[in-house]
Amino acid sequence: MTVLQFAVQTTVGAARHGLLSLPQRGVEIATPAVVLYTRRGLPVHLTADLLRTLGPDARSLQVNPVHFLESPGPDIVQVAGSIHDLLSFHDYALFALTSDPLEFEAGGTTTKTSASFETPAGRRSVTISQYMEVINAMKPDVAASLTDEILATSSAKRTIKSVDRSLRWLDSCLDLRATGSLDLPIFGSIQGGGMIAERERSACETAKREVAGFHLGGFGRGETYEERSLLLQAAINHLPPEKPRHISGLGVPEDVLQGISAGVDLFDGSYAHRLTMGGFAMVFPPDEEEDDVAFRNGVHVALGSAVAAQNGQAKGNGVIGGMANGGGGGGRNESAQRYAAEVGEADADGATLVELKSHRGRERGRDGKKDKVGKGELPEEHGGVVSGAINLRSTAYRLDGRPILAGCECFSCRNHSRAYIHHLLNTSEMLAQVLLDIHNIHHYLRFFRATRRAISEMRFSEYCNWFLKRRLDCSNGRPASQKRFVMEECHSRQKYSEKASLLPLSVGTF
Amino acid sequence: MARRVKKETKKREKVERKQRKEEEQAAIEAANRAKELEQQRRLEKIHKQEEEREAMAKAVEVSVRMRFGSVDHRLKNIVREESQLLAKGKGKAPEAIASTYGTANESDLEVLARWNRARASLMMLPHFDCHTPMFMPVGTQGTVKGLTTTQLEELGCQVILGNTYHLENRPGSDLIYQMGGLHKFMNWRRGMLTDSGGFQMVSLLQLAEITEEGVTFQSPVDGTRMLLTPEASIQIQNKIGADIIMALDDVVSSTVTGPRVEEAMHRTLRWIDRCIKGRDGEDTFLGFVWDLVEYAIGGVSGGEAKEAFWRVVEQCTAALPENKPRYVMGVGYPLDILVCSALGADMYDCVYPTRTARFGTALIPEGVLKLKLAAMATDLRPIDPTCDCMFTEKMRNSIIDGSFPEFVRDFLKKQFPAGDVPQWVCNALAAAGIQV
Numbered sequence: 001m002t003v004l005q006f007a008v009q010t011t012v013g014a015a016r017h018g019l020l021s022l023p024q025r026g027v028e029i030a031t032p033a034v035v036l037y038t039r040r041g042l043p044v045h046l047t048a049d050l051l052r053t054l055g056p057d058a059r060s061l062q063v064n065p066v067h068f069l070e071s072p073g074p075d076i077v078q079v080a081g082s083i084h085d086l087l088s089f090h091d092y093a094l095f096a097l098t099s100d101p102l103e104f105e106a107g108g109t110t111t112k113t114s115a116s117f118e119t120p121a122g123r124r125s126v127t128i129s130q131y132m133e134v135i136n137a138m139k140p141d142v143a144a145s146l147t148d149e150i151l152a153t154s155s156a157k158r159t160i161k162s163v164d165r166s167l168r169w170l171d172s173c174l175d176l177r178a179t180g181s182l183d184l185p186i187f188g189s190i191q192g193g194g195m196i197a198e199r200e201r202s203a204c205e206t207a208k209r210e211v212a213g214f215h216l217g218g219f220g221r222g223e224t225y226e227e228r229s230l231l232l233q234a235a236i237n238h239l240p241p242e243k244p245r246h247i248s249g250l251g252v253p254e255d256v257l258q259g260i261s262a263g264v265d266l267f268d269g270s271y272a273h274r275l276t277m278g279g280f281a282m283v284f285p286p287d288e289e290e291d292d293v294a295f296r297n298g299v300h301v302a303l304g305s306a307v308a309a310q311n312g313q314a315k316g317n318g319v320i321g322g323m324a325n326g327g328g329g330g331g332r333n334e335s336a337q338r339y340a341a342e343v344g345e346a347d348a349d350g351a352t353l354v355e356l357k358s359h360r361g362r363e364r365g366r367d368g369k370k371d372k373v374g375k376g377e378l379p380e381e382h383g384g385v386v387s388g389a390i391n392l393r394s395t396a397y398r399l400d401g402r403p404i405l406a407g408c409e410c411f412s413c414r415n416h417s418r419a420y421i422h423h424l425l426n427t428s429e430m431l432a433q434v435l436l437d438i439h440n441i442h443h444y445l446r447f448f449r450a451t452r453r454a455i456s457e458m459r460f461s462e463y464c465n466w467f468l469k470r471r472l473d474c475s476n477g478r479p480a481s482q483k484r485f486v487m488e489e490c491h492s493r494q495k496y497s498e499k500a501s502l503l504p505l506s507v508g509t510f
Numbered sequence: 511m512a513r514r515v516k517k518e519t520k521k522r523e524k525v526e527r528k529q530r531k532e533e534e535q536a537a538i539e540a541a542n543r544a545k546e547l548e549q550q551r552r553l554e555k556i557h558k559q560e561e562e563r564e565a566m567a568k569a570v571e572v573s574v575r576m577r578f579g580s581v582d583h584r585l586k587n588i589v590r591e592e593s594q595l596l597a598k599g600k601g602k603a604p605e606a607i608a609s610t611y612g613t614a615n616e617s618d619l620e621v622l623a624r625w626n627r628a629r630a631s632l633m634m635l636p637h638f639d640c641h642t643p644m645f646m647p648v649g650t651q652g653t654v655k656g657l658t659t660t661q662l663e664e665l666g667c668q669v670i671l672g673n674t675y676h677l678e679n680r681p682g683s684d685l686i687y688q689m690g691g692l693h694k695f696m697n698w699r700r701g702m703l704t705d706s707g708g709f710q711m712v713s714l715l716q717l718a719e720i721t722e723e724g725v726t727f728q729s730p731v732d733g734t735r736m737l738l739t740p741e742a743s744i745q746i747q748n749k750i751g752a753d754i755i756m757a758l759d760d761v762v763s764s765t766v767t768g769p770r771v772e773e774a775m776h777r778t779l780r781w782i783d784r785c786i787k788g789r790d791g792e793d794t795f796l797g798f799v800w801d802l803v804e805y806a807i808g809g810v811s812g813g814e815a816k817e818a819f820w821r822v823v824e825q826c827t828a829a830l831p832e833n834k835p836r837y838v839m840g841v842g843y844p845l846d847i848l849v850c851s852a853l854g855a856d857m858y859d860c861v862y863p864t865r866t867a868r869f870g871t872a873l874i875p876e877g878v879l880k881l882k883l884a885a886m887a888t889d890l891r892p893i894d895p896t897c898d899c900m901f902t903e904k905m906r907n908s909i910i911d912g913s914f915p916e917f918v919r920d921f922l923k924k925q926f927p928a929g930d931v932p933q934w935v936c937n938a939l940a941a942a943g944i945q946v
Contacts, residue, residue, distance in 0.1 A: 047661075049661070050658070050661075072887060076887050076888055079888040079890070080888070080890060085890075398681070398685065399685065399688060399689070401689060401690075411658070411660070415658075415659065415660075415697045416696075416697055417689070417695075419681075419685075419689055419695070420652070420689075420695055420696055420697070423651075423652060423680065423681045423695075424651075424652075424653060426680055426681070427651045427676075427680050429651055429652075429653050429655065430653075430655050430656035431653040431655070431656060431657070431658065434656065434658065435658070
């Protein structure tokens with residue numbers, strides 16, 4: 001018997017802090033929360049013991065049903081008993097959700113009866129009965145209905161068709177669930193692309209069904225930041241407040257804050273995974289309180305590195321590249337400099353900011369690769385710092401003995417230096433991704449915890465303002481979400497179709 | 511008249527023959543004398559070298575915190591004999607076995623318990639006190655593939671290996687030195703051993719050029735050339751700062767037989783001399799490998815080669831002093847570890863467990879479990895329900911509590927349920943005083 005309880009505890013405007021409980025698992029998820037990304041049910045780089053060290057916030061995982069169509073197929077999951085048994089994740093909340101922002105490719109051959117997915121075993125068409133067969137075998141804690149994913153830029157005709165199909169498939173899912181022995185909570189998938197009317201219709205119709213919660217599909221697929229607010233509002237206004245809402249496609253912190261502001265409770269965790277795959281580590285300021293701690297530590301380390309550079313030990317590489325001043329120095333406030341010091345940008349007295357040439361830019365030039373975005377739009381990354389994430393592949397970290405982020409309590413930051421992780425990335429050692437994933441997930445969870453605290457203390461809008469301003473500081477005066485920057489590294493192991501590069505870059509922006 | 515002439519000619523010939531014979535004799539004698547002189551000179555030279563070496567070793571002993579053992583000539587002879595024997599013999603798939611000793615001060619290896627030749631000891635290294643027999647996982651590039659240092663500690667791992675050649679290539683020993691040594695760079699609190707780079711003569715043979723001076727490797731990463739001499743190997747290892755370092759050895763590829771094996775053995779001995787001269791042990795703990803056997807281990811089924819393998823280990827451990835650790839390099843199959851431990855060896859390293867894990871295979875008491883097999887898809891049992899500690903730890907405990915033969919028999923019963931224990935294993939264990 002699967003029980004899913006949800007209680008909203010505090011609301012600030014549309015934003016809400018709640019508690020999602022799964023008593024049969026002993027799991028309580030404080031929302032807003034992130035549902036961690038997995039491949040075939042496993043957090044890609046973390047073994048079970050490492051996952052546990054990430055604490056109680058890391059107890060909800062997304063398991064993608066299309067990864068269980070074959071090897072292992074539903075028959076094997078059936079033998080194991082359930083997906084919990086197969087993975088030995090008995091005290092984890094497992095959400096069966098097909099949406100995967102990293103694998104989505106527009107233009108799949110979705111038909112009247114089947115949706116098309118990119119799976120580890122290649123592209124597959126999945127019918128509603130196949131889908132429910134997998135779900136029935138998996139017995140997850142929550143499953144989203146099969147849905148017809150489209151782009152925000154899809155035509156009106158295609159959008160309407162997508163909403164109709166998704167509703168029909170939701171009905172089939174609910175019917176098929178009734179025939180199964182499971183009493184599985186189903187999240188109704190809401191579509192509607194970039195059309196406000198369709199978003200409203202999809203939400204209204206889905207809310208009428210017997211669903212335990214909602215999955216907001218089709219976001220981060222071509223809508224602008226402003227459009228997204230309207231689309232979210234259009235859908236969420238018609239959803240009952242007592243049921244949880246999950247969204248996928250919003251991972252960048254600004255986007256997450258936008259989602260929380262609109263009333264979303266659960267987010268997909270692919271952002272952290274994507275950064276890890278690119279060799280990036282999050283260093284954006286997660287919360288106001290800990291910011292000062294980070295600042296204090298950061299200054300000490302920055303001073304240390306400046307001295308080291310003076311001693312000539314580091315020969316330029318030791319001066320760790322942060323962001324460039326970029327001419328906007330006048331607009332920088334004190335906290336900007338603090339942050340700069342934290343990620344290692346400023347020199348000791350802060351009088352001049354060290355500007356290093358873009359390592360990645362140079363590397364690209366050498367490789368003769370062309371950037372996917374126009375040269376003028378490329379953010380000036382220095383030492384691989386882009387919008388609060390540092391690229392540890394950059395040679396700027398060769399001799400950097402500091403942790404990824406001063407004051408961070410994660411295993412990687414407590415035990416290892418940037419230089420070591422740079423070396424691991426450079427030698428393609430598996431441990432690089434393990435350490436990066438630990439840090440990135442830990443940092444991301446910390447960010448979500450800060451948002452929850454801000455809501456429960458009724459100062460969410462202040463928090464948002466503070467956060468956006470600090471992110472602005474650390475991304476050279478330009479809001480990160482406006483940056484058109486495709487993370488090539490992240491997609492280097494995946495197909496990256498031409499269509500994807502035309503996508504608005506909330507897919508590829510960070 | 512004619513008869514007289516004939517007679518005289520005959521006489522002359524006789525004299526000439528006699529003279530020739532005498533001349534030949536003299537020449538032979540001269541040659542022999544020269545040979546003897548030569549030999550004497552060579553012997554003198556060797557003695558002189560050895561004296562120098564010992565003098566130097568003694569001199570360093572005073573200044574270095576950790577002392578070195580002196581060369582054991584008996585061992586050298588055994589090594590030489592075995593090597594020649596193998597070079598003449600079938601000589602399949604050679605692999606290096608180095609018997610290390612002189613790793614630590616006499617007082618730093620304490621034999622805690624013994625069962626016949628098998629022994630359980632405590633070895634004190636600067637970073638960690640190790641219990642032997644022990645297996646040392648290979649962390650080629652400053653990381654054991656995929657495992658965090660905490661996970662390694664939880665597994666009970668006491669010493670890990672670093673690979674001198676690979677570490678010099680990336681990130682470079684200078685960088686490691688600047689970062690405070692490999693221990694600090696990778697945040698590993700326990701023991702560390704660096705190999706000399708010699709094994710890469712096998713693993714990167716296509717990219718290596720071996721001369722008397724050293725080995726020139728072509729980097730597999732960017733093609734740059736690096737000359738690794740015995741002296742450079744020691745310098746690099748000093749910068750890396752492991753607890754135990756190794757002398758550069760001339761390791762022969764598995765396909766080579768005959769005189770090359772012998773050449774490698776002699777070159778290794780010469781290189782060891784250069785390593786001793788090249789070390790600077792003032793502030794770095796230097797363990798030292800003294801002798802090295804180029805040794806043939808056949809494939810899994812190479813019964814003959816395995817027979818030779820245990821004999822070499824047996825003779826080395828017999829010849830080595832009791833108070834020094836004995837390290838069998840590159841040995842990693844559980845059966846081999848068992849046999850070597852029964853014969854008195856202490857330390858082992860191999861990529862086998864790490865690599866086989868990446869290929870989807872698990873080691874279990876009954877042998878191996880190939881988890882990629884279709885039959886495993888629906889097998890819900892744990893990999894090994896009896897798994898609670900490491901193989902070497904169980905073995906060590908059995909030596910300490912005196913149940914080592916039972917442990918060996920139990921192990922073999924599980925590995926060879928049909929009782930088809932290979933002959934070489936039986937022979938080796940018989941030599942170790944264990945009847946199978």
